[in-house]
Amino acid sequence: MITRADVEQAARRISGLTRITPVLESDPKVFPGPVWFKCEYMQHTGTFKARGALNRVLAARERGELKPDVGIVVASGGNAGLANAYAAAQLGVPAAVFVPAAAPAVKVRKLKAIGAAVVQGGAEYAEAYQAAVKHARETGAVYCHAYDQPEIAAGAGTVGLELLDQVGGLDTVLVAVGGGGLMAGIAAAVEGRAKVVAVEPETAPTLHSALAAGAPVDVPVSGVAADSLGARRIGDIGFSVAVRAGVESVLVSDADIIEARQKLWEDYRIIVEHGAAAGYAALTSGAYLPGVGERVAVILCGANTDPATLT
Template identity: 80%
Template sequence: MITRADVDQAALRIAGLVRATPLLKLDERHSPGDVWLKCEFLQHTGTFKARGAFNRVLACRERGELDPDIGIVVASGGNAGLANAYAAATVGVPATVFVPLSAPAVKVKKLRAAGATVVQEGSEYAVAYEAAIAFAESTGAVYCHAYDQAEIAAGAGTAGSELLEQLDGVDTVVVAVGGGGLMAGIAAAVEGRATVVAVEPETAATLHSALAAGAPVDVPVSGIAADSLGARRIGEIGYAVAVRTGVHSVLVSDDDIVAARSFLWENYRIVVEHGAAAAFAALQSGAYVPAAGERVAVILCGANTDPSGL
């Protein structure tokens, strides 16, 4: 569980190491209401995840848990791996990233370029994850989870506290959900000041399914946004914060996501990954319809995508 106090502490800790990402107001002809885009895709490594990575690494160093010769370990061939490798390199400690043997060569190359030692283990992510946990236990490396750690989620939430400073009177924050770290952080940051709408692909509905079941459950994962929103189960932190703060979940289709991503490119020359476009798709598709006068902010959380498909 995390609270606004955890997010505020994270903001102080990572100040000067992350970018304050800008807001862009939608043109009136594109939205009947007051809608703003939080351009978190401009963050270091192309996603919000640098915020949580820095908070985790620095908090562990403060507690004396970070061995400067061993550093950190993470299981992720995607955005979390890149963000944690970047944070480790900035702080000056090693990063070891476990990925499955099936990880695309281009992602492995990017991780190595970020300064990480890449270990390919197993045919699936679950095997790489278990190998990373074993590595942490045997070496003393700090394990950085992709989303379900308090410091990771609180760090991600600094995008929400930053938003509150940038936009007076925001009523609703719309955010995409995979494992739930960003949603949890945002919900904690704006608790009591704004509501949160969580957007999920129909084909990877981790939070939606958990809320229906009354607890986190495994869900099948597929679809166009599975590379970034492909967690099979909502994190314990994400679920707990969502229930506590009354997060509302809506679903969008792959077609909705593709249309939203194309709209952002065609009208604003914004390039985002499909997972980020999912949040905007909720408004474009009508899955979420703001009330009259409602001030809405949409978190565009990442841009690690192939733009050739736009």
């Protein structure tokens, strides 16, 4: 469980190390009320995850847990690995990143370029996770979870604090959900000030299924956004904050996501990965229908994609 106080502490801790990403207002009269894009895809390493990674590693150093010769370890097929490798590089400590054998080559190259030691093996994220936990246990490296750690989620939530400063009187925040770290952080940051709507692919409905079941449950994962929204279950932090804050969940199809991503390119020349387009897909598909005058923000959370897939 995290609160706004945790997010505020994270903001102080990472101040000056992350970018204050811009907000762009959408074209007028397209929706019943104003819509803003929070352009977090412009953050270091191309996703919001740099915020949580820096908060986690800095907090570990404050507690004396970070060993300069050992550093950190993370299991990630992509964005979390990039973010934590970046955070480690900023602090001058080693980073070991365990990834599935099928991890995208472009992301593996980026990891190595940042200076991370990349260990590939296993068919799925779960195997990389087990290997990373073993590495942490044997070496004393600080383990950085992709989404389900308080400092990771609180750091991600600083997006929400920035957004409130940039857009006054906000009613609703649409945010894509995989493991739920970003959603949890933002929901904690804006709790009592705006509602949060979680947007999930129909092919990976982690929060939607957990809310229906009353607890986190495993779900089958597939679809165009699986590389970034491909967690098999919502994290405990994400679920607990969603229940406490009354987070709604809506589902979008792969076709909706593809169309929204294309529209962001055609209308605004914004290039994001499929997972990051999910929030906008809720608006363009009608999965979420804002009321007249409702002030809505969409978190565009990542841009690690191949532009050649846009037309």
